[in-house]
Amino acid sequence: QKEVEQDPGPLSVPEGAIVSLNCTYSNSAFQYFMWYRQYSRKGPELLMYTYSSGNKEDGRFTAQVDKSSKYISLFIRDSQPSDSATYLCAMRWTQGGSEKLVFGKGTKLTVNP
Amino acid sequence: SAVISQKPSRDICQRGTSLTIQCQVDSQVTMMFWYRQQPGQSLTLIATANQGSEATYESGFVIDKFPISRPNLTFSTLTVSNMSPEDSSIYLCSVNLYGYTFGSGTRLTVV
Numbered sequence: 694q695k696e697v698e699q700d701p702g703p704l705s706v707p708e709g710a711i712v713s714l715n716c717t718y719s720n721s722a723f724q725y726f727m728w729y730r731q732y733s734r735k736g737p738e739l740l741m742y743t744y745s746s747g748n749k750e751d752g753r754f755t756a757q758v759d760k761s762s763k764y765i766s767l768f769i770r771d772s773q774p775s776d777s778a779t780y781l782c783a784m785r786w787t788q789g790g791s792e793k794l795v796f797g798k799g800t801k802l803t804v805n806p
Numbered sequence: 807s808a809v810i811s812q813k814p815s816r817d818i819c820q821r822g823t824s825l826t827i828q829c830q831v832d833s834q835v836t837m838m839f840w841y842r843q844q845p846g847q848s849l850t851l852i853a854t855a856n857q858g859s860e861a862t863y864e865s866g867f868v869i870d871k872f873p874i875s876r877p878n879l880t881f882s883t884l885t886v887s888n889m890s891p892e893d894s895s896i897y898l899c900s901v902n903l904y905g906y907t908f909g910s911g912t913r914l915t916v917v
Contacts, residue, residue: 697848727906736898736908737849739807781849783906791862793839794906796849 696720699782699797708806712769716782716797719763723784723795726758728767731779731799740780741767772804808833808901812909819889819916826885827912829899834879840872843896843911852897855882889916 699716706712714728725744729737741756743749743765749756757766769776782797809832819825829838840852852872853863861874875883886893896911 695848701846729908734911734913736810736812736910739905739907742905783849785906791854792837792902793851793854793864794849794900798846798848 696795697782697784697797700800701798703801703803705803705805706772708772708774708804710772710804712772712776712802714767714769714780714782714800714802716765717763718765718784720784720786720795721763722786722788724787725785726756726765727783727785727794728756729781729783731781737781774804774806777803807905807907808835808903810899810901810907810909812899812912814912815910816913817915819914821890821916823889824885824887825889825914826883827897827899829882829884829909831880831901833903835901835903836879837902838876838882839900840874840882840884841898841900841908843898845895849898852884886914891916
């Protein structure tokens with residue numbers, strides 16, 4: 694079982710739709726949960742960063758964490774063609790002085806005008 | 807957040823050769839991270855580079871294949887040595903400064 698599972702899609706939606714992206718994880722040691730957006734031929738760009746269970750909203754984006762179920766989500770409201778990208782979930786692992794991010798495979802999203 | 811400059815942005819290399827990738831950050835940071843993104847796979851940490859000490863490698867990655875330098879708090883290099891087609895991938899550096907920021911990546915093709 695991989696530490697982080699993410700449906701790679703692809704996911705295709707019409708403009709204005711609500712998009713739901715999800716990841717599950719198995720390691721209870723993960724502390725921080727992030728969502729990145731990656732456009733083609735670009736590096737990942739940090740979208741959202743959460744620590745505790747619950748919701749965090751930033752404009753059209755809402756990140757949701759459920760630590761009891763080991764499940765995180767990203768919701769995009771009023772999706773736009775410019776949202777077309779690959780979305781990566783990532784989780785921070787630390788031990789002693791070491792730290793790293795563990796990523797899902799990414800979900801490729803296309804928003805059609 | 808930090809601004810990361812990474813170069814080259816892409817390269818096509820012959821098998822058996824080596825490529826050195828540079829990463830420059832606009833702020834001083836303790837740790838710099840090198841990741842690999844293979845087609846259809848998750849971003850995976852190769853190693854963590856601390857200034858003034860040996861890099862720490864993840865399981866499956868070795869120093870002879872991926873030597874790393876960290877001469878100061880704003881710069882690091884990753885070398886991909888004795889390359890084979892399996893090394894074709896995107897290599898990214900990252901720092902954690904008010905959030906984990908990534909460079910734009912180096913797209914490597916080995917022929």
